[in-house]
Structure formats: structure tokens, C-alpha cells
Amino acid sequence: MPKLLILGGGYGGLAVVQKLDDLSRGHTDWDMTLVDQRNFHLIQVRVHEVAANTIPAERVQVPFSELLNGRKVDLVQTTIEKIDPKARQVQTSAGTFDYDRLVVALGSETAYRNIPGMREYSFPMKDLEDAIRYRRTVINAFKEVSAPDAPPIQPKDERLTFVIGGGGLTGTELAGEMADFCQDLARRYNVPETSYRIVLLEGADHILPQLSKQYGDYVRGELRNRGVLVATNTFITKVEEGKVHLQDGRIIRSQIICWAGGIQAPAILAESGFEVQKDGRILTDAFLRSQQFPEVYVLGDAASIPDSRTGKYVPWTGQYAEREGHYLAESLWNEERGMRIEPYAPFSLGVAVSIGRNDALTISGPIKLNGIAGRLAKNISYDNYEWNIRHKPRILKV
Numbered sequence: 001m002p003k004l005l006i007l008g009g010g011y012g013g014l015a016v017v018q019k020l021d022d023l024s025r026g027h028t029d030w031d032m033t034l035v036d037q038r039n040f041h042l043i044q045v046r047v048h049e050v051a052a053n054t055i056p057a058e059r060v061q062v063p064f065s066e067l068l069n070g071r072k073v074d075l076v077q078t079t080i081e082k083i084d085p086k087a088r089q090v091q092t093s094a095g096t097f098d099y100d101r102l103v104v105a106l107g108s109e110t111a112y113r114n115i116p117g118m119r120e121y122s123f124p125m126k127d128l129e130d131a132i133r134y135r136r137t138v139i140n141a142f143k144e145v146s147a148p149d150a151p152p153i154q155p156k157d158e159r160l161t162f163v164i165g166g167g168g169l170t171g172t173e174l175a176g177e178m179a180d181f182c183q184d185l186a187r188r189y190n191v192p193e194t195s196y197r198i199v200l201l202e203g204a205d206h207i208l209p210q211l212s213k214q215y216g217d218y219v220r221g222e223l224r225n226r227g228v229l230v231a232t233n234t235f236i237t238k239v240e241e242g243k244v245h246l247q248d249g250r251i252i253r254s255q256i257i258c259w260a261g262g263i264q265a266p267a268i269l270a271e272s273g274f275e276v277q278k279d280g281r282i283l284t285d286a287f288l289r290s291q292q293f294p295e296v297y298v299l300g301d302a303a304s305i306p307d308s309r310t311g312k313y314v315p316w317t318g319q320y321a322e323r324e325g326h327y328l329a330e331s332l333w334n335e336e337r338g339m340r341i342e343p344y345a346p347f348s349l350g351v352a353v354s355i356g357r358n359d360a361l362t363i364s365g366p367i368k369l370n371g372i373a374g375r376l377a378k379n380i381s382y383d384n385y386e387w388n389i390r391h392k393p394r395i396l397k398v
């Protein structure tokens, strides 16, 4: 049987495995192996909600044992160390794996953009561990300032100034969730609500630069109503312990800085000999194959997939990564049956931006929802994803 090795069980990798198994009803000719460093699938799109205590950590971890139960795939939990595309091998801490076809779905890592001190003094917001560490630090900040022997809280106190760098989806959503979290903590630790600050900094002229200015400005207004300070056209040039330096010379004093200002592909891709773009991603063709090694497919955050309709690259979101995984499973299944393989045609169902626990802006085609209705729509999209990965395949197989 030809060996199909899938690296990464995130949005893209899991979708390949589940869909191919579903389409073939468990009888694919591909000998599938999924490799991931974790023993659970991370619902990464909700990581910032863990960071702001909106949901518990368990909500974003779905064990692979559950998701792959009864499926024709081997799971190997190990760290991928190197890919050797010329030898068609992958080296891991559990040994070397051969493949006939490889799916690279290793996601992304935080891009620090060469900002001095950013890596050392900020919290990233990518993994569950980042979220848990951030949450603990925010709680401790309130606990410490309210201790009987703590120095009195000053205006703009750096101990309670939470700077978030990057007003894209992650930074903006975190700022909204933080407004609710800090309000809870202020009440719990008897700290005046006027004594903490949440500061969102964005370099572009509006937050959510992936959306139009009209939507960015709307969300900015909603965040402002919740007390979040939003600064656009604002670049961070340097970070030191407790200090964020801005391009215009101002310094914001803050003990807790989160950096959500960008992602890049994992360094392992370039280190493995793939020709990569500036952001470390592998350029694919319209069938999601590496242009250099056609037996290697690349999906999700690790891939630069040209979109011929927009002239840009397909956005790096969970929604697209999942759809790319489904497309690839269909292609492999068609190939197995000697059928024609169509190029990938990206499309979006819309976008949903949460603005705290009870508010979101959800846009899907002509439908625009805000407030609690927007948030409910966003929650439904989360629930729908979870239901699909947990239950739908089993029902289809009966």
C-alpha cells in the first residue's frame, strides 16, 4: 500500500485524515500515518478565550484517541525534527518514517518581526500553554496589587496595563475578551475598575486590516465602549522589561505584553531544504503540491497557496486550512479511483470577530450580525466544527 504521511493534526491535517477515511468508508488504499507532537487536536481558534478565562482549557483539547477511534490511520505522537524530501523521509524523536506522499500541515509560529526584545518580554498567543501562562499572569497581577502590603495603585499603573501588540483577528478578539476578564478580576480582588488599562496597538490605519476600514472602525468603537484603548498607525520599535517603545518616541509602561502581530511558517521547513517564501511558507501549485517536490502537499498556515481569483494568497485561517484538508482528501480519493482531480478553488463562508463574551461581528455574504446575535452565530460556528470532527463521520459510516 502506498504510504501517506500526514505531519500535523491541526485544522488541515485532521481534515485530510477524517475526510479520506469517510470518503472511502475506512477502505482507502492509502496507508495513513498521522504524526503530531500532541495527543490532542487543539481548537486553536479559541485559544485566546482560554487566555481570558472565558472558557476552560479542556474546551480546546480534543483527544486524538477520540477523533481517530475506529479509523484506518496510525497515530504517532512525537516531535518532527526534519523532513528529507529528497530521500522521502521524515525524522522524528520516535524514529524515521518513509513516505510515498507527504502532507505538511505543521501550522505556524509567532513572527517577532525582528522587534528587539519582543521575543524575550512578550507573551505569544498561539498555543494552549501560551494562553494558560498569560491567564495565570493576569490573575496574579490583580492578586498582587490587592495584597495588603502592596504599594498603592497609581494612575496608568504598569502592573495593571495590559498591552496587546497587533490588531488582527487574534489581538482584537483577545482585547475584547480581556475587557470582560479584567472586569471580573477587578470585582473579585476589589480593585477599582478605572485602575486597569487594556491597550491594543496596530500599525495599519485600522484594526482588523484583513477586513475593510468600515468594519475595523466599527469594532474599534465597540472596544472603546468597553474601555479598551486602541491606537492605530502605531508601531512598536522595541520592548524592554516593563516597557513598550513606540516609533513616535512614546513609551508605554506595562508588565504584561502580548504579541499577536504576526505568524510565519515553522523554521523546520526551510531547515529541511524546501525553497520557502520570506515568511517561511512553501509555495504550492493549484493542487496544493509543493512546486519543488510534487509528492509533497502543503496546507494551512504552512502554505502559500495562490488564489487566481484575488491575485493574493489564500488567507491563513482555520476555516481555509480545514477546507484545504477536505479538498486534498477528495483529490487523493479521486486519484485512488482513477478519477479526474480538479484544482483547489478557495472560498470563504465569512468571518466572525468576537468583541468580548457577549458580542461579535459576524459577516457571511449579505448577512451581517452584531451584538449578541453575532456572538451566537460565532458560537454556532465553533460548535458546528466540534460536532463535525467528533460526531459527523461516525454517523455517516453507519
Ligand SMILES: Cc1cc2nc3c(=O)[nH]c(=O)nc-3n(C[C@H](O)[C@H](O)[C@H](O)COP(=O)(O)OP(=O)(O)OC[C@H]3O[C@@H](n4cnc5c(N)ncnc54)[C@H](O)[C@@H]3O)c2cc1C
Binding pocket: 007, 008, 009, 010, 011, 012, 013, 035, 036, 037, 038, 041, 042, 044, 045, 046, 047, 048, 078, 079, 080, 081, 105, 106, 107, 108, 125, 126, 127, 169, 170, 266, 268, 299, 300, 301, 302, 316, 317, 318, 319, 320, 321, 352
Ligand atoms: C488565538 C487565535 C485565534 C484564531 N482565530 C481564528 C478564527 O476565529 N477563525 C479562523 O478561521 N482562524 C483563526 N485562527 C487561525 C487558525 O487557528 C489557524 O489558521 C489554523 O489553526 C491553521 O491550521 P493548520 O492545520 O495549518 O495548523 P494548526 O491547526 O496549527 O496545526 C498544526 C499541528 O502541527 C503540529 N506540529 C507543529 N509542529 C510540529 C512538530 N515539529 N512535530 C510534531 N507536530 C507538530 C501541532 O501540534 C498542531 O497540531 C486563530 C489563531 C489563533 C492563534
